Amino acid sequence: DTAVSQTPKYLVTQMGNDKSIKCEQNLGHDTMYWYKQDSKKFLKIMFSYNNKELIINETVPNRFSPKSPDKAHLNLHINSLELGDSAVYFCASSQDHSPNNSPLHFGNGTRLTVT
């Protein structure tokens, strides 16, 4: 069983398009995250939701909009895609957002290529 699954695995699209990445976790965790990993492997937090409530919203363009229909799902919608959006996007979850229970479980990533 895949604990954190995200789809699609690969996404190739043209500039200006709108796309979505879906994420689901079956661990019963309360907190979910979206991370961006650039070509130099640097990780950047984008968003974090705890029980469907947004708790971390880093300075990402407002073209990026997370949506959490329930605590097991956190989707990422991106409008008007730009070349600089090309990266690997990781979804993750944790039991909650306190330090003691905070080890993250990551999905395998979605490699987004904008042409």
Add this chain to the structure above:
Amino acid sequence: AQSVAQPEDQVNVAEGNPLTVKCTYSVSGNPYLFWYVQYPNRGLQFLLKYITGDNLVKGSYGFEAEFNKSQTSFHLKKPSALVSDSALYFCAVRDGLDSNYQLIWGAGTKLIIKP
């Protein structure tokens, strides 16, 4: 300011030799420290954490890390390296004074184990 430094972009070790991957941090409150590993084309996997207690923590795959408060370090170690340990390793810290418990990530260290 909160920060994590992994001073080595790459560490090369011969199989069977001990390995060390370095991490130093800067936070205002008590640190909560983590190591994650990323294999090619995969998400990050949790290795170990230090929250409180014994300064030497043991984790998955035979790895351990030592918390050194005076040197603000949390180096990852393994007594005998395996070729399969080759991967990208990330150190991360949470600041106990940060109410959002946001993770601060290092830039990653590529570990190469040569047969």
